[in-house]
Amino acid sequence: GAVVSQHPSRVICKSGTSVKIECRSLDFQATTMFWYRQFPKKSLMLMATSNEGSKATYEQGVEKDKFLINHASLTLSTLTVTSAHPEDSSFYICSATPGTSGYNEQFFGPGTRLTVL
Amino acid sequence: DAKTTQPPSMDCAEGRAANLPCNHSTISGNEYVYWYRQIHSQGPQYIIHGLKNNETNEMASLIITEDRKSSTLILPHATLRDTAVYYCIAYPRIKAAGNKLTFGGGTRVLVKP
Numbered sequence: 369g370a371v372v373s374q375h376p377s378r379v380i381c382k383s384g385t386s387v388k389i390e391c392r393s394l395d396f397q398a399t400t401m402f403w404y405r406q407f408p409k410k411s412l413m414l415m416a417t418s419n420e421g422s423k424a425t426y427e428q429g430v431e432k433d434k435f436l437i438n439h440a441s442l443t444l445s446t447l448t449v450t451s452a453h454p455e456d457s458s459f460y461i462c463s464a465t466p467g468t469s470g471y472n473e474q475f476f477g478p479g480t481r482l483t484v485l
Numbered sequence: 486d487a488k489t490t491q492p493p494s495m496d497c498a499e500g501r502a503a504n505l506p507c508n509h510s511t512i513s514g515n516e517y518v519y520w521y522r523q524i525h526s527q528g529p530q531y532i533i534h535g536l537k538n539n540e541t542n543e544m545a546s547l548i549i550t551e552d553r554k555s556s557t558l559i560l561p562h563a564t565l566r567d568t569a570v571y572y573c574i575a576y577p578r579i580k581a582a583g584n585k586l587t588f589g590g591g592t593r594v595l596v597k598p
Contacts, residue, residue, distance in 0.1 A: 372528075402585065411572075412529070412588040461528050465580070472580050476521075476528035 374477035389447045391462030397442035399467035406459040452484045494593040503560040507573030510554040517578045522569040
């Protein structure tokens with residue numbers, strides 16, 4: 369099956385620093401990737417839709433200047449949390465849709481746990 | 486996408502069948518019923534999907550009512566490793582611009598020995 373990886377799996381940073389999370393589709397090309405965040409005991413919340421070669425589309429209430437998304441290639445999307453603060457501590461999950469498929473197949477990464485001190 | 490409603494939690498005994506209900510009374514004709522599960526601190530895992538016929542794979546069975554307003558996911562022989570949050574989602578099968586998979590509250594399933 370299609371595999372999506374995320375790096376790092378967990379990261380701890382100081383308040384005010386920026387953190388980059390990578391999402392890679394390992395065995396397929398993904399024209400569309402999605403970023404979610406999840407707080408403890410809550411459901412996944414969609415943050416943004418990332419299309420290769422174009423600007424990401426952010427969900428209402430998500431600050432695009434704080435959560436920078438780059439989808440520069442068909443196998444890599446990155447999420448950068450700029451000037452991170454403790455309230456940004458969360459579980460960030462990406463998913464990817466194969467570009468060659470006409471179906472809404474979505475494959476999820478294992479997640480990245482961000483802790484901001 | 487149509488809203489789905491699931492019970493927030495349920496327990497089941499190891500080795501027994503687990504029946505997880507989902508209501509999707511406003512499901513559209515082009516929307517399939519998808520089930521995902523999320524084991525603690527992992528990404529969601531696809532389980533099964535269906536349109537109107539019952540479906541079965543190595544993980545589970547999906548029973549969809551004739552009017553498509555509700556469905557039941559069946560884990561035939563629950564194991565401790567099936568403890569997870571299960572999400573039922575109504576979502577178009579055919580890819581189109583603007584499609585985005587959104588998650589409701591899900592059902593937190595605890596399999597007990």
